[in-house]
Amino acid sequence: MKDIILLYKNPGKLVEKYQNTIEIIINKFIQSGFIKYTDKDDFKQDINEQLLIKIPKIQKQYNQKCYLHTYLSAIIRNIILEKIRKNKSFNEANNSAVHSDQIIYNNAINNLTITDEIERFRTVLILFNKQKEKLELCLKFIFRLPITEQDIFQYFENLKKADLKINFHKLNDEENLTDSDIYSILTGIINAKENKSNTPDAIRKWIKSKLNEIIGLMNGNPKRANYDKSSLELLIEKYFNKKERKISIQEM
Amino acid sequence: MSTAILNSGFFNSQEHLNEEGISLYTDALILGKKEELPSEILDHVENCQLCKNKIIELYGICKDNSLYNTVTHPYFHEAIKQQFNYSILYKIAASVLILVSIVLITKFLFRNQKKEIIISEEQCDSSSVKHDKIISDSIGSDQKEDSEHDHIYIAANFNSNPVFESLIDESLRSDNILKIISPQTDQQFSLNKSIKFKWESESIENLKIIILNNRADRIIEIEDIIGNNATYNKELKPGLYYWKLESEDDLLYLGKFIVK
Numbered sequence: 001m002k003d004i005i006l007l008y009k010n011p012g013k014l015v016e017k018y019q020n021t022i023e024i025i026i027n028k029f030i031q032s033g034f035i036k037y038t039d040k041d042d043f044k045q046d047i048n049e050q051l052l053i054k055i056p057k058i059q060k061q062y063n064q065k066c067y068l069h070t071y072l073s074a075i076i077r078n079i080i081l082e083k084i085r086k087n088k089s090f091n092e093a094n095n096s097a098v099h100s101d102q103i104i105y106n107n108a109i110n111n112l113t114i115t116d117e118i119e120r121f122r123t124v125l126i127l128f129n130k131q132k133e134k135l136e137l138c139l140k141f142i143f144r145l146p147i148t149e150q151d152i153f154q155y156f157e158n159l160k161k162a163d164l165k166i167n168f169h170k171l172n173d174e175e176n177l178t179d180s181d182i183y184s185i186l187t188g189i190i191n192a193k194e195n196k197s198n199t200p201d202a203i204r205k206w207i208k209s210k211l212n213e214i215i216g217l218m219n220g221n222p223k224r225a226n227y228d229k230s231s232l233e234l235l236i237e238k239y240f241n242k243k244e245r246k247i248s249i250q251e252m
Numbered sequence: 253m254s255t256a257i258l259n260s261g262f263f264n265s266q267e268h269l270n271e272e273g274i275s276l277y278t279d280a281l282i283l284g285k286k287e288e289l290p291s292e293i294l295d296h297v298e299n300c301q302l303c304k305n306k307i308i309e310l311y312g313i314c315k316d317n318s319l320y321n322t323v324t325h326p327y328f329h330e331a332i333k334q335q336f337n338y339s340i341l342y343k344i345a346a347s348v349l350i351l352v353s354i355v356l357i358t359k360f361l362f363r364n365q366k367k368e369i370i371i372s373e374e375q376c377d378s379s380s381v382k383h384d385k386i387i388s389d390s391i392g393s394d395q396k397e398d399s400e401h402d403h404i405y406i407a408a409n410f411n412s413n414p415v416f417e418s419l420i421d422e423s424l425r426s427d428n429i430l431k432i433i434s435p436q437t438d439q440q441f442s443l444n445k446s447i448k449f450k451w452e453s454e455s456i457e458n459l460k461i462i463i464l465n466n467r468a469d470r471i472i473e474i475e476d477i478i479g480n481n482a483t484y485n486k487e488l489k490p491g492l493y494y495w496k497l498e499s500e501d502d503l504l505y506l507g508k509f510i511v512k
Binding site (some may be wrong): 059071131217 | 276306307312
């Protein structure tokens with residue numbers, strides 16, 4: 001029987017059917033260090049009880065606009081977070097900062113984790129929606145990653161090639177290029193695209209606020225990692241390397 | 253934030269995405285259909301770190317589930333189906349329009365001929381009643397064609413919702429404490445006619461009525477109902493509607509009615 005029918009006709013059966021999903025979500029929290037493995041069964045029992053209590057509310061509020069599986073996963077996640085808060089496990093969870101540092105700096109050991117982190121960063125950028133291309137260009141500029149014509153055209157689609165008066169040799173000359181030069185060039189491109197007259201300082205502030213937001217999103221709430229500007233820079237470098245490799249493979 | 257956005261069913265009272273909004277965005281990321289999301293959701297998330305964080309965490313939990321490749325999505329599938337239906341509808345409507353124009357022109361010419369005949373009959377002292385009848389027949393026929401034309405547009409609004417259908421008349425928690433008087437299942441209402449909701453119950457208070465269309469979009473919520481009845485006076489478009497009667501904690505009843 002379809003899950004949605006079970007939701008109304010036989011909620012007990014639905015909860016029974018979701019045992020595997022509950023287990024997967026608990027395991028994610030165990031992997032992140034928020035739940036001790038020994039507490040697993042306790043969490044499982046609590047989630048089942050809470051889900052059954054919440055069924056009438058779910059019946060009322062679920063409007064069939066998303067997968068019921070996703071919706072219930074969100075509810076299960078909320079139940080776990082609530083229990084973690086109640087158990088005052090946050091102090092233990094904060095110890096995961098050490099673990100997260102390892103995620104970033106021991107990257108050679110665990111390529112799988114790095115892939116997950118790059119995937120998370122990619123998702124973070126997607127959520128910036130219309131600002132994504134602008135943000136990608138800014139990140140490349142401020143972290144002094146190699147800039148190509150393609151980077152500019154990806155952000156500024158309608159720019160004519162003749163109007164692209166950028167000396168890429170100078171732009172990628174790390175030794176002689178100052179921060180002031182970088183913001184000045186970037187501001188010129190952004191103002192041309194957005195038809196505005198921002199100052200380099202305004203652009204610098206915008207980038208700083210977005211960078212803080214990205215760091216916050218990479219660290220998560222509750223905190224799952226311990227990114228700062230320099231560890232994020234390493235990840236961004238890997239993200240663009242991977243992205244460019246992907247593009248060049250597709251072009252072959 | 254506008255009332256329309258808040259009533260879209262994707263936002264909570266704090267003007268952030270609710271669980272369904274967060275889940276829909278997560279589904280969109282997994283299915284690669286972000287561009288098909290409503291603009292109010294995209295714009296909100298673009299500027300809201302709290303919602304971004306919830307989506308990322310949920311995406312991390314759900315992204316590896318194989319279900320997403322096999323089961324039809326209730327929102328995106330519907331959106332695609334609607335686009336498809338509309339394109340066909342437009343083509344049909346255009347064809348009907350051309351046909352109607354041809355028929356109207358033919359009738360107009362034919363009617364003029366008839367008028368001439370009747371006038372000549374009148375001149376011959378025939379009854380003028382006959383003339384009136386032909387004119388009114390002609391008008392009646394035109395209205396019928398217009399009506400058929402409209403019906404093509406609104407036909408999709410009468411398709412039944414399979415999930416709701418499976419729950420209609422099913423036993424809910426309220427069976428022993430609530431008896432629905434009106435509207436009865438499939439009761440039909442004329443356009444512009446108010447819809448009266450009435451039930452018998454002794455113990456339940458503070459009820460809420462939610463009217464949904466056949467695509468499960470919330471049309472209206474009538475809250476804080478006092479007594480055992482409520483009336484909806486505003487106009488509903490022709491179509492099939494479902495209605496929920498809810499208490500603070502439970503869904504008490506799911507019914508349906510038709511507006512024609």
